[in-house]
Amino acid sequence: MNLIESLSYEISKLPGLGSKSARRIVTFMLKSSDEYVVNLSRMMLDLKSRIVRCSVCGMYCESDVCAICSSASRKRDRICVVEETEDVNSFEESRVFDGLYHVLWGRISPYNGIYPESLNIDALKKRALGGELKEIIIATNPDDEGDVTAMYIKKIISEVCPDIVFSRLSSGLQSGSDISFASSRALSSAFENRVRL
Ligand SMILES: [Zn+2]
Structure with missing residues (x-):
């Protein structure tokens, strides 16, 4: 060649x-x-040399802790859990959420060799155990693997933090669609109409 x-x-x-x-x-x-x-x-x-993962939420950033995690104006009692950093960008553009994020680095997908251990789930559990959290909004993509990931997260965190409310984005997002491609309007609607898990 x-x-x-x-x-x-x-x-x-x-x-x-x-x-x-x-x-x-x-x-x-x-x-x-x-x-x-x-x-x-x-x-x-x-x-490749300057971008790292935020040591708190796991999203890509240029410092140890990202701008969202270090912001004093974000509500710290709610975390929106997403698959990838680009999903955070979509939510930020839609301005629908004023809390913190947690990036999983993917979703559970045994068919592709992705199991819970390879995802950023332990760090989420540690954040939940910190005691400030009231709600975890799980915004994995609306398909089978996204649903399995959401249920797994709810199961392992509610075992140790029974008072945290879990919710999942619902109407406004078509099954099988990708959150990073969803319009701001669809995301806002899905967020506001989230359902309790
Ligand atoms: Zn962060």
Whole structure:
């Protein structure tokens, strides 16, 4: 494989891109200024060296504790549990939630070899045991694996913290849809109409 083919192949592995789009991107880069391509490459390297997981909630950020966890204006008695950092971004854009988040880094999916131990669930349990929490809103994606993950979290945390209320996003989100792609309106509606688990 020559360089154009190799780079196209690597780019085609990115989410949502096929081989045709990958080749178009490579052609675009060849026609772009040197400065643009150098900056892009530098940022991609920085991404791996500078971005870490927040030591409290597990979302991607540039410091030990993310801006949301360290904010004094967020309500600390409620946590919205999501699968990935991009789900946090969707909720923040919809401005429907003023509490804290917890990022699971995925969801339970035995078919894909993802079991509870590989998710960020122990850290959530520790936060629940901290005593400040009144509600955990589980916003895993609305499909079978998301539902299994929600029920598992409720089971293991309610065993040690029986007073915490668990809820799950409901109407407004179609089954099988992805939270990170949901519109702000759909998210707000699903949030406001959340149901108790
Ligand atoms: Zn955080």
